[in-house]
Amino acid sequence: xxxxxxxxxxxxxxxxxxxxxxxxxxxxxxxxxxxxxxxxxxxxxxxxxxxxxxxxxxxxxxxxxxxxxxxxxxxxxxxxxxxxxxxxxxxxxxxxxxxxxxxxxxxxxxxxxxxxxxxxxxxxxxxxxxxxxxxxxxxxxxxxxxxxxxxxxxxxxxxxxxxxxxxxxxxxxxxxxxxxxxxxxxxxxxxxxxxxxxxxxxxxxxxxxxxxxxxxxxxxxxxxxxxxxxxxxxxxxxxxxxxxxxxxxxxxxxxxxxxxxxxxxxxxxxxxxxxxxxxxxxxxxxxxxxxxxxxxxxxxxxxxx
Numbered sequence: 001x002x003x004x005x006x007x008x009x010x011x012x013x014x015x016x017x018x019x020x021x022x023x024x025x026x027x028x029x030x031x032x033x034x035x036x037x038x039x040x041x042x043x044x045x046x047x048x049x050x051x052x053x054x055x056x057x058x059x060x061x062x063x064x065x066x067x068x069x070x071x072x073x074x075x076x077x078x079x080x081x082x083x084x085x086x087x088x089x090x091x092x093x094x095x096x097x098x099x100x101x102x103x104x105x106x107x108x109x110x111x112x113x114x115x116x117x118x119x120x121x122x123x124x125x126x127x128x129x130x131x132x133x134x135x136x137x138x139x140x141x142x143x144x145x146x147x148x149x150x151x152x153x154x155x156x157x158x159x160x161x162x163x164x165x166x167x168x169x170x171x172x173x174x175x176x177x178x179x180x181x182x183x184x185x186x187x188x189x190x191x192x193x194x195x196x197x198x199x200x201x202x203x204x205x206x207x208x209x210x211x212x213x214x215x216x217x218x219x220x221x222x223x224x225x226x227x228x229x230x231x232x233x234x235x236x237x238x239x240x241x242x243x244x245x246x247x248x249x250x251x252x253x254x255x256x257x258x259x260x261x262x263x264x265x266x267x268x269x270x271x272x273x274x275x276x277x278x279x280x281x282x283x284x285x286x287x288x289x290x291x292x293x294x295x296x297x298x299x300x301x302x303x304x305x
Contacts, residue, residue, distance in 0.1 A: 136199070215245060
């Protein structure tokens with residue numbers, strides 16, 4: 001893949017980008033309303049977020065763990081910083097009294113039955129995001145995909161609408177089946193998304209060079225959880241991502257497909273907000289899992305007595 005310049009050591013990952021007047025990088029010159037929405041998603045104390053991603057059904061249908069969002073996800077809402085979902089799920093399942101910020105999936109098109117997933121369109125109007133009191137919207141951007149230009153224009157139109165309404169846009173780096181997931185690709189994709197106006201970017205973690213991805217992106221990056229991993233591996237990935245410059249995570253399967261989702265989201269939050277080491281976070285996970293199992297046994301015994 002061509003790059004505009006030769007590889008060099010100019011990313012300065014040890015020198016944070018200045019954020020005069022606001023704690024999120026690249027956001028200090030935004031309007032008050034947009035800053036306020038960002039401050040609902042990103043904890044002002046840590047500058048980070050634990051977003052819970054449950055938007056998978058927009059192209060996958062009832063994904064394992066999301067068959068009954070009212071049973072599997074609603075109980076987790078108090079433990080996340082923000083929920084990433086579709087407007088259909090928000091209206092039909094999420095209690096209106098929930099005070100957590102909602103970030104809404106704003107793109108859609110082909111289902112998982114199609115080989116080419118990049119043929120997406122904007123799938124909701126910004127007026128509806130405002131009507132739903134959304135804290136932001138998220139849209140796929142397929143850099144290098146067959147419909148790359150359309151997906152970029154989808155995002156820029158959404159950014160324009162978001163600027164008019166004061167709603168931040170999260171650009172999501174969509175990786176096709178044949179694309180190489182390395183730092184070089186993600187530097188390119190994240191930078192393009194930020195340059196064209198997204199207020200923050202969701203992307204994947206890579207073992208080699210992730211700090212160059214975060215350093216060269218002028219807006220916050222949240223790490224996508226990706227496929228289901230063992231709990232220690234997922235906690236290690238989250239820890240490494242935030243230590244290398246990510247402003248949090250947007251995790252789905254590694255939380256709601258865990259054998260103890262409530263314990264897992266608490267462990268992820270400890271890693272993201274408190275810099276807890278992965279092995280300590282795993283101990284926290286196991287402790288909370290045992291405690292939950294003990295409580296469940298007591299309740300079961302009481303109900304059968």
